[in-house]
Every structure is written in structure tokens, then in C-alpha cells.
Amino acid sequence: MTEEPLARYHRHRFPAEIIAHAVWLYCRFPLSLRDVEDLLAERGIAVSFQTVSKWVVKFGLKFTYQLRRRSRGNFADKWHLGELVVSIKGRKYWLWRAVDAEGFILDALLQSRRNKSAALRLIRKLLKSQGATPRVMVTDKLRSYAAAKAELIPGVEHRSHKGLNNRAGYSHLPLRRRERRMMRVKSARQCQRFVSVHGQVANLFHLHRKHLTAADHRQLRASAVNTWREIALSTCSEIRDARLARGYDP
DNA sequence: TATCCGTCTAGCCACGCAAC
């Protein structure tokens, strides 16, 4: 019996499956790069944590792009918006986040300000990524939201209440866990990259365990894992197609 | 043979803890 050769990304020595698994481990769980290195080593895969870091940078965004394409238009029409303070090299940043009524992460944007223009940027990004306006927008008491909403989506119902906006707050928890694990966030770029990739991975594996039977949960999880593998493989063909289009390959 | 992936090494930064 002959084994099917493993798919590989152009010029990469490790199979696509291993690269996708490493990226998944790093983005799905609050693990450090060294933790991922150890977990892979335990399975007999010798790869350095620096390489895992490069895979996360290179492939994380490609996978995110594909996940976004698949999930576009599948979210609830109620947006919860919130912001969280992140300290990077002694400077204060604000992580602006939007989740839908089901807790799926719509988008996240790291900005140095907490004002109307920052709120405008978030809402513009959301409108572009979702391709639709929400029915209801729920925020905390920050007045920048109302000012931005009045300018961009004046017809949308706006509920401004601290208690109503817990969903956006819960979505910040993984970043706080990651922050603790890393001891701090090192750069704004690293932070933005992490929240972008993490949001999409979290959405894929957001299974509402509480409302499911164990069997249904296992089935949904298997389906999510399959989707992740499909994305890893289709990224292989996308890279190959892009190279062909540029005339690099024979 | 040129390209570029993966490893090695050094550097920077913040936290925790003990000693003072």
C-alpha cells in the first residue's frame, strides 16, 4: 500500500498539516511559542519556536482571510461593541472589539485613542467586513459610539448601557489570558495580529457547548477541525495559483 | 544556481523574588 504524499507549502520543509496544527495550537489556546515547540517535539516534530512564530505571522493571516470569507454574512444583526485598555511599552492603547448576539467575534482593532474618530474607524471596518448594517448596536456609556453612529449609520437602534454590553467584555478574556501567559504584550503589531487571527479561530471553535448534547458537540467540533484542515490545504493551492499567475512556476 | 525557509544567537523588556 502506498501512502499519499503530504501537501506542502511552496519551499516549506514541513508538511502543511504540521504548519496548520502549530498555528492552530498557538491561536486556539493560551500557549507560548515555546509551549507549542514542546508539544510538537512530544509528537516527534523537531521545530524551533522562532519557526512557529514565523508560521503564525505568515500563515495566520492567510487562514484568517479564508475563515472570514467563509463566515461572511453568517452573523447576527445585533452588534455589541466594547473597548479594553492594553499597555504596550508603557503606552496606553485601546482594543476596540465587536461581537454579535451569539458571541461570535466580528472584528477587533487596536488603536491609540478612545474617541469619536477611533469609533468611526471601528464601525467603518465592521461595515466593510460584514457588508451590512446591524439592526441594533449595543455599547457601553462611551459617547464616542453615539457620535460615530450618528455619522455612519443614523437609522440603527443604539442601546447604550454598561450591563447590556457584557458580551463584548467576555470576548476580551482570551487576550487577558494571553497577556498573562506572555507576561505582557510586546508590540502593537503583535497584538493586532493576535486578535485578528485569534478572533477567527475562536469563531470556528465557538460551539455553544452549554446548549448541545455531548454527541452534537463532538460532531460540531469534528466539523470545525475539518474546516481548519480544508483551509490549510486550500491555502496550499492558493499560494501555488498565485505563483503561477505571477509566472514563477514552470 | 538563486531563492528563501528554518535555525542559531543576541538583544530587549517586564515580571518575580530575594537581599538590603
Add this chain to the structure above:
DNA sequence: GTTGCGTGGCTAGACGGATA
């Protein structure tokens, strides 16, 4: 409370070698 040291995290650049 302050200082110094060890630890653990990520980043960047140089380089060897695998790949196309």
C-alpha cells in the same frame, strides 16, 4: 521601597542548507 539577578517572552539579523 529599592536594587540586582534570574527567568521567560518575542523580535531581528545572520547564516546554512533545502528546494525549485
